[in-house]
Amino acid sequence: MTGNTYALLLVGVAAGVTALLRFLPFLVFRKHTPKIVLYLGEVLPCAIMGMLVVYCLRNVSIFPAAHALPEALAVALVVFLHRWKHNTLLSIAAGTVCYMFFVQAVFK
Amino acid sequence: MHRDNTLKYSFLASLPVLAGYLVLGIGFGVLLQDKGYSWWWALLMSATIYAGSMQYVAVDLISAGASVAAAALMTVMVNIRHLFYGLTMVDKYSDTGWKKPYLIFALTDETFSLVCSPELPEEINRKKYYFFVSLFNQCYWVAGSILGAAAGAALRFNSAGIDFAMTALFVVIFIEQWEKTSFHFPAVCGVVISVVCRVVFGASGFLIPSMLGILAAMLLQKKQAEQKLHLQGKDRQAEEALQNAQARPEMCSKGEEIQGGMR
Numbered sequence: 001m002t003g004n005t006y007a008l009l010l011v012g013v014a015a016g017v018t019a020l021l022r023f024l025p026f027l028v029f030r031k032h033t034p035k036i037v038l039y040l041g042e043v044l045p046c047a048i049m050g051m052l053v054v055y056c057l058r059n060v061s062i063f064p065a066a067h068a069l070p071e072a073l074a075v076a077l078v079v080f081l082h083r084w085k086h087n088t089l090l091s092i093a094a095g096t097v098c099y100m101f102f103v104q105a106v107f108k
Numbered sequence: 109m110h111r112d113n114t115l116k117y118s119f120l121a122s123l124p125v126l127a128g129y130l131v132l133g134i135g136f137g138v139l140l141q142d143k144g145y146s147w148w149w150a151l152l153m154s155a156t157i158y159a160g161s162m163q164y165v166a167v168d169l170i171s172a173g174a175s176v177a178a179a180a181l182m183t184v185m186v187n188i189r190h191l192f193y194g195l196t197m198v199d200k201y202s203d204t205g206w207k208k209p210y211l212i213f214a215l216t217d218e219t220f221s222l223v224c225s226p227e228l229p230e231e232i233n234r235k236k237y238y239f240f241v242s243l244f245n246q247c248y249w250v251a252g253s254i255l256g257a258a259a260g261a262a263l264r265f266n267s268a269g270i271d272f273a274m275t276a277l278f279v280v281i282f283i284e285q286w287e288k289t290s291f292h293f294p295a296v297c298g299v300v301i302s303v304v305c306r307v308v309f310g311a312s313g314f315l316i317p318s319m320l321g322i323l324a325a326m327l328l329q330k331k332q333a334e335q336k337l338h339l340q341g342k343d344r345q346a347e348e349a350l351q352n353a354q355a356r357p358e359m360c361s362k363g364e365e366i367q368g369g370m371r
Contacts, residue, residue: 014153040196047322082280100267
């Protein structure tokens with residue numbers, strides 16, 4: 001097997017398994033959507049978004065706590081800006097620029 | 109008219125992802141180029157796999173000469189959270205017709221965050237919004253990765269920390285969901301259970317326990333939660349009427365009244 005064939009094979013596996021995970025719930029509940037899934041569709045978005053935030057921050061070490069300062073400050077800024085102005089682009093841009101400044105220039 | 113509005117609205121909604129995906133896509137393209145793969149590999153992988161972190165992992169797997177079984181298992185581990193997205197969107201995507209297979213295929217973290225609970229104005233076509241947002245996001249990702257692979261060296265700048273854009277996007281959507289309801293049990297569970305699992309199981313293994321924990325918490329509290337949400341016995345039409353009322357700015361106070369009255 002040449003290098004390219006092997007690489008193509010692995011790309012195919014990654015693509016196939018990813019698609020399978022994405023399609024699986026839709027295939028299982030193809031005919032009709034059970035009440036329990038309707039309920040989960042209502043409550044899961046908030047829970048998953050909380051989980052995704054933690055997922056994004058999973059590699060932040062909190063021992064010592066100072067290591068988590070760039071993330072903590074940038075998240076606090078995003079929360080503050082968004083509660084105040086409710087401007088998605090502003091909150092994200094300001095938070096990101098601030099975080100980049102922290103990790104590149106302040107907390108090296 | 110409708111179409112134009114929806115197109116524009118979807119594009120504006122996807123702007124935060126545009127910034128994030130271009131940069132992360134370029135990062136992926138540069139990595140691919142470093143390993144000796146040309147731009148069309150970036151196109152192929154971003155078009156067919158279309159899962160950010162998994163594509164980074166796939167490059168490592170290929171360079172390391174991993175077996176097919178190992179690659180498949182790794183993909184399940186990295187992408188298992190997509191099961192949750194599907195579970196959440198089963199009903200919302202049920203009436204999307206020919207768009208449905210693509211919508212499901214393109215359901216990444218970022219796309220999910222834009223489609224899971226958007227408050228769309230009345231004149232916006234919900235199904236087209238799903239489709240445009242999904243398509244735009246993938247275009248950004250594909251364009252970024254090709255750009256990175258083709259012109260990687262020239263595009264390099266000190267981008268350390270720029271991936272925080274995605275964290276910020278999720279934080280913003282978390283806040284918006286929080287403000288939309290006074291029933292915070294799911295949101296609090298999502299954060300608390302994930303943090304506890306992260307501490308107990310470590311960064312690489314906490315996602316599956318978190319998902320199981322969240323699922324268990326939601327199911328255990330189903331009765332109380334449904335009382336709060338007043339889902340039981342509420343037919344779909346009433347629900348949609350409520351959503352429309354909430355989506356119209358001038359009707360906002362009325363929407364809150366309806367919601368308040370149901371609790």
